[in-house]
Amino acid sequence: MKLKPADIARESLADRVRQVLIDRIFDGSYPPNTRLIEMQIARELNISQTPVREALRALEAARLVETQPYRGTRVRRISDSERREACQVRAVLEELAARLGAARLREHLRELRVEADAALAAARQNDVVRYLHHNVRFHGMIVEAADNAVLRRTWESLGFSVGARVRAARTTGDMIAVAKEHRQIIDALARGDGKAAARLLRRHVEVIVGSASEAEPRTSNHARRWAGEPGEGDAIVRSAVR
Numbered sequence: 001m002k003l004k005p006a007d008i009a010r011e012s013l014a015d016r017v018r019q020v021l022i023d024r025i026f027d028g029s030y031p032p033n034t035r036l037i038e039m040q041i042a043r044e045l046n047i048s049q050t051p052v053r054e055a056l057r058a059l060e061a062a063r064l065v066e067t068q069p070y071r072g073t074r075v076r077r078i079s080d081s082e083r084r085e086a087c088q089v090r091a092v093l094e095e096l097a098a099r100l101g102a103a104r105l106r107e108h109l110r111e112l113r114v115e116a117d118a119a120l121a122a123a124r125q126n127d128v129v130r131y132l133h134h135n136v137r138f139h140g141m142i143v144e145a146a147d148n149a150v151l152r153r154t155w156e157s158l159g160f161s162v163g164a165r166v167r168a169a170r171t172t173g174d175m176i177a178v179a180k181e182h183r184q185i186i187d188a189l190a191r192g193d194g195k196a197a198a199r200l201l202r203r204h205v206e207v208i209v210g211s212a213s214e215a216e217p218r219t220s221n222h223a224r225r226w227a228g229e230p231g232e233g234d235a236i237v238r239s240a241v242r
Contacts, residue, residue, distance in 0.1 A: 101145025102194025116182035123175035
């Protein structure tokens with residue numbers, strides 16, 4: 001059965017919507033228990049509800065969200081033990097991604113440095129949300145460079161464990177030290193030492209996991225707005241679907 005051009009375009013749009021939602025879950029804009037309302041997301045992104053519905057189904061299959069009767073679709077909340085186990089697996093996956101993608105990453109050192117520098121600047125300003133945004137983009141670039149769809153899907157399915165990083169960043173006051181480790185990883189890649197970069201990356205993730213505390217992060221105005229709660233007068237930020 002051949003797909004029609006309209007079907008391909010719809011699937012492509014659903015993939016882009018899915019990535020927008022994943023980014024928001026990863027960077028803490030949608031913390032656990034945030035309700036994701038199909039109609040609101042479609043209105044914000046100026047698209048129909050169909051690709052949003054398909055994106056939410058994909059996120060549910062990846063266990064990033066869950067749908068319950070009378071409660072709708074919400075970002076999934078996980079236990080501390082599940083979070084620790086997920087982060088352990090992520091450390092191994094990112095180590096493998098760095099090994100597989102080392103050659104490709106050497107061609108994108110500038111982009112990696114941009115994200116690393118932005119994360120460090122945010123850390124110095126104690127801007128947790130912006131720090132996490134650039135941190136996730138940095139790690140996501142490494143995973144993408146592996147060019148392994150199974151690895152990428154598995155890594156994404158463990159994205160809910162970002163909660164551990166949010167807590168660590170808010171409670172240890174050591175975001176700057178963690179952000180500086182990105183530069184060590186980039187330096188190893190620049191030398192062409194993929195094995196060293198992989199080891200540094202795994203240690204980097206494991207240190208973040210180990211420093212996580214049990215304190216819950218504050219919910220941002222943006223997240224409260226999407227959860228159906230007042231956001232202290234702030235308007236919905238309209239994001240372009242790239």
